[in-house]
Amino acid sequence: MQARIFPHHGTLVLLTLFLALSCILTACNDGKSTREQRVRDSAVFKIEARDIPLTAELSGRVSAFRKAEVRPQVSGILQEQLFTEGSLVKAGQSLYKIDPDTYDAEVESAKAAVASADATLHAAKLRLDRRIALLRSQAVSQQAYEDARAEYLQAKANLEVAKASLKTAEIHLRYTDVLAPITGRIGKSNVTQGALVTANQADELAVIQQLDPVYVDMTQSSFALLVLRDRYAAGNLVRPGDDTSTEVTLTLENGRTYPLKGELKFADITVDESTGSVLLRSVFKNPDFVLLPGMYVKASISQGVKMGALLVPQRAVRRDPKGNASVFVLANGKAEFRPIVGGDMVGRFLMVNEGLKEGELVLLEGIQNMRPGMPVNQTNVLTVDTYGKSRD
Structure with missing residues (x-):
């Protein structure tokens, strides 16, 4: 017996499959919608x-x-070195001794010249006195008197020159004893005993540095200084305490905070053309000589107080590819997207600076997948007080 063929059988099968697939997709979409609407903690x-x-750091x-x-x-010739390298020296302390023999001889020679000039002056004074007496009795001419007087004045001037030469020779003799010009720590000696040194030579014999207190020189961009002045002028920032004193804190290379606080002394009046920065100089006490010249440090300078500032944890902030910041705010039990304008860290x-108001609640968890x-x-x-005690 030959089987009967139903022409619509294939169509019915396709229709059945389509309806089944539609049901499955609908169920999936309903499940997905349900998951999206699930309440998040x-x-x-x-x-x-x-x-x-x-x-400012x-x-x-x-x-x-x-x-x-x-x-x-x-x-x-250098005869002696009279200090220990690295030690503390006092102003006026003898550091080196230069051979004084030549300068001793110059002093003795200058003393003899003074004595000779003094004797010449004495003789000229006697001759002048005689000319004055004879002039009164008209026994000598006026010209003879004037010549005697000129001889006396010349002898007097020669004596002053001889005394100045003696003083110069004595100064040179004193300079053979090289003294410390300031009190401070002296470094290594660049010369040794027996070396020939010359007056005002280019190379120093040694260097003395006063290390208590010390300067800490910092640089800040001129742009940052202009922004700071604008914030003061607009009233967005209140100057810290006394306008004449700004506190500075140091962090050393090993990460330790220097225990003594410094004071900002001045800001330079010239901007470095190559870097666009301004020099800031502060002063720190250094009784234990922890701070040494050339040491790198990080300085924190108090700039002022921002009144009524609004803070949000960094972990709550999202940024788009352009760097624009945003947060999610809890409003009526739902997440609300809120663009913000950030300021200082x-x-x-x-x-x-913009986008949030006091009292609003910012979401902290699950913000990457939040919608x-x-x-x-x-x-x-x-809050700010309790956030640090919680785990990020």
Whole structure:
């Protein structure tokens, strides 16, 4: 018996498969929608207005408070070195001794010249006195008197020249004893006993540096200084304490904070054309000589106090490829997307200039997959004081 063929059998099969597939897709979409609407748990950060002190982190170098390069002022053979390298020397302390024999002889010669000039002056004075007496009795001419007087004045001037030469010779003799011009730590000696030194030579014999206190020189961009002045002028930033004194804190190369605070002394009046920066100089006490010239340090300078600042944790902030910042705010139990304008970094917080108001709640967890309108269950409320005690 031949089987009957139903022409619509294939169409019915395809229709059945299509309906089954539609049901499956609908169920999947319903499941996905259900998952998207699932309530998410998240801790929130409460925005509070606070007065926040702001600091600038700058790189700096230590330099000596005073520095003197010791050079000879007369020429001669170096006979003695009278100090220990690296020791503390006092102003006026003898450091080197130059052979004084030549200068002793010059002093003796100058003394003899003074004695000779003094004798010549004495003889000229006697002759002048006689000419005066004879002139009164008209026994000599007026010309003879004037010649005697001129001879006397010449002899007097010669005596003054001889005395000045003696003083110069005595000064040169004193210079054979090379003295410390300032009090401070003296470095290594660049010459040894027996070396020939010359007056005012280019190479120093040694260098003395005063290390208590010391300078710390920092650089800040001229742009940053202009921004700071504008913030003062606009009232966005209150100067720290006394306008004449700005506190500076140092961090050493090993990460340790220097225990003594310094004071900003001045800002240079010239901008470095090659770097566009301005020199800032501060002074630090250095009783234990921890800070040495040339040492690299990081300086924190107090810039002022931002009144009523709003802070948000950095972990709550998202940025798009262009760098624009945003957060999610909890509003009516749902996530609300909020673009913000950030300002200074304050530790683990970002200061918000625009986009948030005091009292709003910023979401902290799951923000990478968060979408506007998602329901959120608030689990914990953190503030600036309690945020540091929580785990990021």
